[in-house]
Amino acid sequence: MSIDAWDEIRTAYHVARLGTVSGAAEVLGVHHATVIRHIDALEKRLGTKLFQRHARGYTATEAGQDLMQVAQATDDQFTQLASRLKGRGDSVTGELVVTSIESLSPLLSPVLAEFQMANPGVTVRFVTGDRVFRLEYGEAHVAIRAGTAPNEPDNVVQRYATVQIALYASRKYLGDRVLPIPEDELPNEKFMGYENMDSRAPFYRWMEDKVPRHNIVMRGSDGRSLKHAIRAGIGLGFMQTWEASQYEDLVQVVEPKPEWAAPLWLVTHVDLHRTAKVQAILAHLKAAADSWTLV
Amino acid sequence: MSIDAWDEIRTAYHVARLGTVSGAAEVLGVHHATVIRHIDALEKRLGTKLFQRHARGYTATEAGQDLMQVAQATDDQFTQLASRLKGRGDSVTGELVVTSIESLSPLLSPVLAEFQMANPGVTVRFVTGDRVFRLEYGEAHVAIRAGTAPNEPDNVVQRYATVQIALYASRKYLGDRVLPIPEDELPNEKFMGYENMDSRAPFYRWMEDKVPRHNIVMRGSDGRSLKHAIRAGIGLGFMQTWEASQYEDLVQVVEPKPEWAAPLWLVTHVDLHRTAKVQAILAHLKAAADSWTLV
DNA sequence: ACAATTCTGTTCATGAGTGCACATCACAAA
DNA sequence: TTTGTGATGTGCACTCATGAACAGAATTGT
Structure with missing residues (x-):
């Protein structure tokens, strides 16, 4: 008692x-x-x-x-x-949990590492996963979302960078083909896509639209395996321009289209948004975005 | 802050x-x-x-x-x-502070020791002194007061035993005198009294009244020294009957008078009176008084 | 897909706890 | 002795925190 x-x-x-x-x-x-x-x-x-x-x-x-x-x-x-x-x-100390979809991991990881080194008192946890981590349950301080603007209540959403998407293939796949490939001939090429068909990303809707089913020769559940497949020369695949530019053996088959571009959003919970720690990571993320050349 | x-x-x-x-x-x-x-x-x-x-x-x-x-x-x-x-x-544990005038010490000490042995969890502190320890300041749980009934507010007062007072002298002082000494010859004897003249005890007022100053040959500030002086044969002195009866060499010169008798009072603070510890010591004190033969 | 449940959050009337004023008491100083 | 100060204690008016009711939203069960 x-x-x-x-x-x-x-x-x-x-x-x-x-x-x-x-x-x-x-x-x-x-x-x-x-x-x-x-x-x-x-x-x-x-x-x-x-x-x-x-x-x-x-x-x-x-x-x-x-x-x-x-x-x-x-x-x-x-x-x-x-x-x-x-x-x-x-002060910015303790845990800082950042979540995003898995495909943004290579983009964000170095930025977060940079932030941790600038703020030794903070422990950064970067969690990615197919399920959406919910800010209102305290699962993360900051979420980086892609696609349409999230409008959950009690979440403050800020416009972030825009990721440009283009079609890539390896030199191995292309051989001595002449570029660019005419757009009306693209459906004859072999393609790769994501495992989950319900991906509402605009470039995938473009693919499902234009490319016949039998030419989508491989599907993967994560970006890493798709990237490896493209580099192995299986066919064409969508990649973020900044990521593809890091690989010498990848060739941009189709230039990024504006309708393919995926906007990024910085999302925080309203109860945590005003804290110094969250403000610090937001500022850091924005500063990093300014140095990017995504376009 | x-x-x-x-x-x-x-x-x-x-x-x-x-x-x-x-x-x-x-x-x-x-x-x-x-x-x-x-x-x-x-x-x-x-x-x-x-x-x-x-x-x-x-x-x-x-x-x-x-x-x-x-x-x-x-x-x-x-x-x-x-x-x-x-x-x-x-429960009866912790400290138990009992206070009284110093002259009651030989009467109460064995009773308190008995109480402590019956309640091993309690630590008895028996404080005596010429100044009156005040219950309302938390200086003691129980006070044994003598004389007129105390009537301080917030104190609960209970009638306790009555201490009989008589005049004693040692055989050494009396020699082969025949007893009793006639009352009108008493002022010719040598007397002993307390140091502080303002003692309002009735037997001292009797002495100051009847005995001329020059026959009060010694004054002491505490009971022990007076007791020793009486036994040494200096003169007559007032003692409590129960204490004097313990000494073979002391003779009762004048029988206890009712007006000399000093009533005792058990005093506790109202805030502590209902606690088990105080109730226990009060019960023990009363039980001890029943076995006394003060009259 | 719909109903039921279980949360949070807000508004408004009410009552318990609060502040005020005054009485009382004890101690100290004049 | 008297006066002053600073403490506890108590009745009364009032305010503020509380409780009731309702609305909104999300999850769960059917």
Whole structure:
């Protein structure tokens, strides 16, 4: 059975500490009648006299002194807690959880690593997965979403960068073909796509639209395996321009189309958005985006 | 700067523990609106978000988890305190401070020692002194007072035993005198008295009245030295009958007079009177008095 | 797909707790 | 002795925190 009158204990603590009801009332910022009532209620609740009353003030009994010691410790702990929380709100320390779809991982990882090195006090956790991590359940501080603008309530959404998408193939696949390949001949090429058909990404809808089923020769569930397949020369596949540019053996078969481009969104929960830590990572992400050449 | 909203912390603790406002409200026995208000107020006070709100409930942020740990410890300590105080009210343990005038020390000491052996958990402190120890300042649990009935407020006074006083002398002083000495010849004898003249004890007023100054040959500040002086044969002196009867060499010169008798009073502070410890010592003192043969 | 349940969040009337004023008492100083 | 100060204690008016009711939203069960 726990005590459900912490404020009364706090009142009793100050009375025991100062020795008088009036003094405690002044410190607590309440009327001395309130202090007396708190003491009476607490003694009734505990079934023990905590103080001996006399005209010069209240002196604590053994029980009262015991309570004072416990309350003293509590007061110290609460004070420490308060300063700790105040400091935490203004400084970037502790855990920082960032989530995004898996395909943005190679883009974001170095930025996050950079952020961690700039803020040694913070532990960055970068979680990716097929399921959407929900900010409102505290699963992450920041989410980088792609596609249509998310409009969940209680989430603050900011426009971020835009990822350009183009069609790539390896030199091995192309051989000595002349580029560019005319657009109306593209459906005859072999393609690769994602495992889950319900991907609403515009470039995949373009592919499902234009390319006959039998020419989609491979599907993968993650971007890494698709990338390897393209480089192995199985066929054409969509890639982000910045990622493809890192590989010498990949050739841009079709230039990025505006309708393929995927907008990115920075999403944070409203309860965490104003904290220094979240603001810091947002600023860092934006600064990194400025140095990107995605177009 | 300490926190002055312990109840709000308690509320937040239960919210963090249970995960929902409704659940916390039920445990706390308050309306869920109250819980929401407490959380909002506490977050505003601390300047930090403690929870992320969503339709399924509240999940604690890092700050909230920190608070929960501290509050958990506090709750444990308060629970322990409560059970400790409850036990203390019903059991006779800890310190027991008894005060009386110094002259009652030989009468009470063995009784208190007996009480301590019957209650091993208690530490008896028997304080005597010329100054009156005040119960209302918590200086003692029980006082044994002599003389006129004390009527301090907030003190509960009970009639105790009556100490009989008589005039004694040693055989050495009396020699082969025939007893009793006629009352009108008593002023010619040598007397001993207390140092402080303002003693309002009736037998001393009798002495100051009847005996001329030059026959009061010695004054002492404590009973022990007077007792030794009487046994050494310096003169006559007042003693309590029960104490004098323990010494073979002392002779009762004048029988105890009713007007010399000193009534004893058991005095306790009203705030402590109902505790088991005080009740136990009072019962023990009364039982000891029943076995006395003071008359 | 729809209903039921279970949360949060807000508004408004009410009552418990608070503040005020005054009485009382004890101690100290003039 | 008297006066002044500073403490506890108590009745009364009032305010603020609380509780009730309702609305909205999301999840769960059928």
